[in-house]
Each structure stands twice: as structure tokens, then as C-alpha cells.
Amino acid sequence: MPSAAPAPLPSGLTPWPPDLAVCYREKGIWNGRTLGALLTEWARAYGESTALVAGEDRLTYRDLDLRADRMAAALAGLGIRPGDRVLVQLPNTGAFVILFFALVRLGAVPVLTLPAHRITEIGHLARLSEAVAYVIPDVLQSDGFDYRELARAVLEQAPTVRHVLVDGDPGPYLALAGLDAEPRELPEPDATDVALLLVSGGTTGVPKLIPRTHQDYGYNARASAEVCGLDADSAYLACLPVAHNFALACPGVLGTLSVGGKAVLAPSPAPHDAFPLIEAEKITITALVPPLIPLWLESAEWDPADLSSLRVLQAGGSKLPEEVARRIPDGLGCAVQQVFGMAEGLLNYTRLDDDPEIVAVSQGRPLCPEDEIRVVDGDGVPVAPGQVGELLTRGPYTLRGYYRAPEHNATAFTADGYYISGDLVRQLPSGHLVVEGRVKDTIDRGGESVSAEEIENHLLTHPSIRRAAAVGLPDTGQGEQLCAVVVPDSASPELRELRLFLMERGLAAFKLPDRLEVVEHFPLTAVGKIDKRALAQLISQRSPA
Numbered sequence: 366m367p368s369a370a371p372a373p374l375p376s377g378l379t380p381w382p383p384d385l386a387v388c389y390r391e392k393g394i395w396n397g398r399t400l401g402a403l404l405t406e407w408a409r410a411y412g413e414s415t416a417l418v419a420g421e422d423r424l425t426y427r428d429l430d431l432r433a434d435r436m437a438a439a440l441a442g443l444g445i446r447p448g449d450r451v452l453v454q455l456p457n458t459g460a461f462v463i464l465f466f467a468l469v470r471l472g473a474v475p476v477l478t479l480p481a482h483r484i485t486e487i488g489h490l491a492r493l494s495e496a497v498a499y500v501i502p503d504v505l506q507s508d509g510f511d512y513r514e515l516a517r518a519v520l521e522q523a524p525t526v527r528h529v530l531v532d533g534d535p536g537p538y539l540a541l542a543g544l545d546a547e548p549r550e551l552p553e554p555d556a557t558d559v560a561l562l563l564v565s566g567g568t569t570g571v572p573k574l575i576p577r578t579h580q581d582y583g584y585n586a587r588a589s590a591e592v593c594g595l596d597a598d599s600a601y602l603a604c605l606p607v608a609h610n611f612a613l614a615c616p617g618v619l620g621t622l623s624v625g626g627k628a629v630l631a632p633s634p635a636p637h638d639a640f641p642l643i644e645a646e647k648i649t650i651t652a653l654v655p656p657l658i659p660l661w662l663e664s665a666e667w668d669p670a671d672l673s674s675l676r677v678l679q680a681g682g683s684k685l686p687e688e689v690a691r692r693i694p695d696g697l698g699c700a701v702q703q704v705f706g707m708a709e710g711l712l713n714y715t716r717l718d719d720d721p722e723i724v725a726v727s728q729g730r731p732l733c734p735e736d737e738i739r740v741v742d743g744d745g746v747p748v749a750p751g752q753v754g755e756l757l758t759r760g761p762y763t764l765r766g767y768y769r770a771p772e773h774n775a776t777a778f779t780a781d782g783y784y785i786s787g788d789l790v791r792q793l794p795s796g797h798l799v800v801e802g803r804v805k806d807t808i809d810r811g812g813e814s815v816s817a818e819e820i821e822n823h824l825l826t827h828p829s830i831r832r833a834a835a836v837g838l839p840d841t842g843q844g845e846q847l848c849a850v851v852v853p854d855s856a857s858p859e860l861r862e863l864r865l866f867l868m869e870r871g872l873a874a875f876k877l878p879d880r881l882e883v884v885e886h887f888p889l890t891a892v893g894k895i896d897k898r899a900l901a902q903l904i905s906q907r908s909p910a
């Protein structure tokens with residue numbers, strides 16, 4: 366009989382069962398180090414090397430260590446205490462990294478929201494976390510959005526927020542730059558404590574918070590750095606938001622710092638921002654979400670920037686089409702690494718020495734030998750090897766419960782503590798996983814459930830379709846209509862021709878699209894994945910052609 370799940374601690378962490386905790390410690394996966402103490406160690410080991418480059422900021426390891434200490438002292442002076450939650454909504458700036466380390470040193474818990482979040486998400490997260498402070502930029506150059514206005518709305522909704530700290534012109538609030546005080550002795554948090562709260566990446570429902578402990582997140586960064594072959598000569602470019610797990614710790618900024626490398630922050634993943642940094646800083650590795658990669662491939666054809674330092678392009682966050690994966694080595698002159706990860710924990714990587722075929726078609730295998738995975742059918746029973754099923758997982762850096770979400774937790778985990786991911790996968794004999802879609806990303810058409818992913822893969826084989834999504838639209842007759850939404854390469858196919866094309870590929874008639882819609886761009890989520898919900902909404906506002 367599986368034992369009942371341990372109850373959440375007052376900090377909101379659902380602990381791992383004692384026997385597994387012992388195992389993770391004995392294997393050295395959990396090593397008792399806090400994230401704040403790690404920065405001290407790195408500063409001792411790599412003192413004068415460049416740790417961080419962001420805009421005008423260039424910080425050595427020693428600078429970063431000192432700046433974090435000074436900010437931690439100032440935050441303590443404001444009355445921010447161990448265990449307090451602080452909402453952080455900063456773009457890719459030096460201030461983000463300094464603040465992150467200041468908070469974890471203090472034992473205060475950063476809630477890492479993304480710059481694209483707005484009042485719906487931030488208001489909810491502020492109330493859920495009962496945050497005592499909210500840290501924002503003034504105005505983002507890219508879109509002119511004024512976060513001080515957002516702060517006003519947040520203060521109305523979340524009475525626990527006592528301080529708004531602004532990187533830039535503070536308006537009526539406090540300037541983050543003013544948070545500077547003589548370093549002082551601060552009690553060190555415990556490595557088993559919650560170090561940070563990540564925001565779940567789902568595109569449906571309200572975001573949930575994921576507690577990550579110091580030592581589980583430290584492992585996440587360190588083991589990822591190892592799998593990516595990072596060392597002191599590595600230069601990582603964070604193009605994606607650093608508040609997202611991928612760019613923060615997979616291996617991201619933290620993994621790079623753990624080996625004495627240089628972390629460079631780009632203001633955006635647009636080639637005109639990223640390419641000059643790759644050239645100037647001799648970037649060796651970076652990470653993108655797949656929708657951005659065709660753009661990089663196109664730009665690399667004419668952009669004069671020298672990208673020859675780049676060794677590895679990590680692709681993750683959503684499925685990388687096989688055809689795009691195959692174009693990367695020639696198009697960008699570097700290897701591709703597929704990363705199938707989740708803020709909840711489990712990370713899968715293709716390895717740098719994997720057969721290129723596996724790298725093109727799979728999304729990697731688990732990072733840690735202690736990651737446990739099961740692929741199950743709708744009844745929770747393991748499927749036959751190689752068959753598609755839902756991925757369940759547990760392990761040393763995978764959550765055991767969302768933060769303050771007892772009702773959701775009752776259905777999001779199995780009785781023996783596996784996280785029910787909602788991802789459909791099949792496992793290759795090598796152990797690599799191929800992602801086949803989401804459990805709920807199906808279109809219910811005339812009583813048949815059609816996988817959106819399956820249709821998308823077929824659509825992408827059409828020579829004039831560059832990007833494709835299959836969405837279900839309400840239909841009184843057959844439940845849902847299957848709508849193919851495409852970004853064409855040049856001239857778009859007609860619906861009739863597309864149906865014929867798919868039929869010739871041997872697709873069953875009930876899987877053929879009822880409707881075809883052409884768009885210039887797909888709406889994207891805060892981190893740049895295709896936002897299916899927004900897409901379906903957009904299309905349902907158009908009248909059928």
C-alpha cells in the first residue's frame with residue numbers, strides 16, 4: 366500500500382518521504398548547500414572572473430557576491446524577514462540576478478513572475494503568496510508598459526504588499542538602487558527550506574506556484590551544467606526571461622555560475638538583440654523556445670554577425686519540429702540539444718554525444734538517475750514499452766505538492782507521490798522520451814478524440830506551411846470543429862487542397878480539418894510558446910471563410 370502523502374509544512378513545501386530524502390542525500394544529489402552559500406563558494410573560486418554581463422553592467426564573481434550581500438542587508442533593514450515572499454517581476458537585467466541572490470541569502474522567497482504577466486496573474490500570485498514586497502522595472506523599453514501603474518492595481522488587490530521597489534525611476538515607490546547597506550551577519554536558511562517559488566507554465570487556468578528548495582534547485586543547476594559540458598570557459602546567453610526555469614537553472618544563469626562561466630543577459634531573443642551579443646561576448650551556449658528558431662535560421666542567412674563561437678543551441682518549452690531540428694547544425698553552425706523540462710521539476714536532455722538521429726526526433730532523457738518515470742494509460746496502468754501514455758514522474762528535484770493548493774494537489778499527484786504531468790509521451794528503447802502532445806490538447810470531433818499534435822505534425826509536412834496549430838472550435842453539430850491554423854511560407858494552400866494532401870498521407874477522414882485559417886503570427890505565452898487558448902479565441906472571433 367502506498368503511504369499517505371506527507372502533509373505540507375507551514376512554509377508551503379510538501380516534503381519528500383523520509384526514506385527517499387535519505388537516499389537523495391546519500392547519493393550526494395542533495396548536498397546541504399543553500400543557494401546563497403553557493404554564491405560565496407563561487408566567489409571564492411572564481412573571484413575576478415566575469416560572472417555577469419547585462420546591458421552596461423559587467424560584474425565579477427566578487428562584485429556579484431558583495432552586491433548581493435549589500436542588498437540583502439538593506440532588504441533586512443526594510444523589515445523583510447526569512448520566509449517572507451517577494452514578488453519579482455524584472456526583465457533580464459543585472460538587478461534581477463543581484464536581487465535573486467540577496468533574497469535567497471536572506472531566506473526570503475522570490476516569487477518569479479514573468480515580465481509579460483499582467484494584473485490577472487500578478488494580482489492572483491500576490492494574494493496567493495501573501496507577498497510583502499513587489500519588485501518591478503519602471504517602464505519596459507520594448508513595449509512602453511509602465512509597471513508602476515500595474516503596481517497600483519496590485520496594491521489595491523493585495524493588502525500584504527508593503528513595499529514596491531522599482532528598478533529605475535521609482536515614481537511614488539522606493540528605488541531598488543537605493544537598497545544598499547553595509548553587509549551584516551544574517552542567519553543562513555536551511556538547505557531543505559523553500560528557496561524560491563516558480564510559476565507553473567500551463568496555458569490553461571490560473572498559474573500555480575511551485576516551491577523549490579535550496580538543495581533541489583542547486584542540483585537542478587549543477588547537474589544541468591554538467592550535462593551541457595559547461596566549464597569556466599563557457600559563456601551562456603539568456604535570451605528567454607531569466608525568471609523562467611529554463612534560462613535560470615537549466616543550466617541557465619545559475620548553472621553557468623556554478624562552474625565559473627560567464628552569464629550574459631539579452632533584453633530579448635530577437636536576432637537583432639541576441640546576435641551582436643553572441644559575437645561580442647563569444648557566447649558558447651544559449652536556449653530558445655522552438656517558435657523562435659525558424660526566425661534565427663532565417664536571420665543567420667543574411668545577418669553579418671559572427672556566430673561561430675556558438676557550440677550548443679538548447680531548444681525546449683514546446684515541441685521542436687524534427688525538420689527544424691535537422692536544419693540547426695548547418696543553419697547556425699552549432700549542435701542542438703533538446704530539453705523537455707517543467708518548472709515542476711523533471712528535466713530531460715538529449716546528451717551532447719547522443720546519436721544525431723535521437724537528437725532530431727526525441728526530447729531527451731531524464732537528467733538524474735533517481736528520476737523515476739512511468740508512462741500510463743487513462744486508468745493509471747503502465748502502457749506497453751514504446752506506446753504513448755501520460756508521463757508521471759517523481760524524483761529529487763520534482764515537487765511533491767504545489768504551494769497552498771490542497772484541492773489541486775489531491776488530483777495532481779498519485780498516492781505514491783508521482784506528479785501527473787499531463788504530457789503524452791512514448792519512450793524509446795534508449796530511454797529517450799518523445800513528446801506526443803498534452804492529455805487535454807485534443808479536439809473532440811463527432812465523438813472521436815483527435816490529438817492536436819498529430820494533426821500539427823502532418824500539417825507541417827506541407828511544403829508551403831511554416832507553422833501550424835490544430836484547435837477545436839465549438840460546433841453544435843459535432844461537438845468541436847477541427848480548425849487548422851497555419852502561418853504559410855508564401856501562398857497558403859486552400860482547405861480543399863489541404864484535405865486532399867492529408868488524405869494522401871493516409872489520415873483518417875475524421876481527422877481532416879473542417880476549417881483552415883491563415884495567420885501571420887501565433888499569439889505567444891509569457892515565455893514564447895504558442896498560446897492555444899488565445900489562438901482559439903482569436904479564430905472564433907473571425908467568421909468562417
Ligand code: OOB
Binds near residue numbers: 611682706707788
Ligand atoms: C518549460 O517549463 P514550463 O513549466 O514552462 O512548461 C512545462 C511544459 C511541459 O509539461 C510540456 O508540456 C511542455 O512545457 N514542454 C515541452 C518541451 N519542454 C517543455 N513539450 C514538448 N517538447 C519539449 N521539449 O517549458 C521548461 C523548463 C525547463 C527547461 C525547458 C523547458
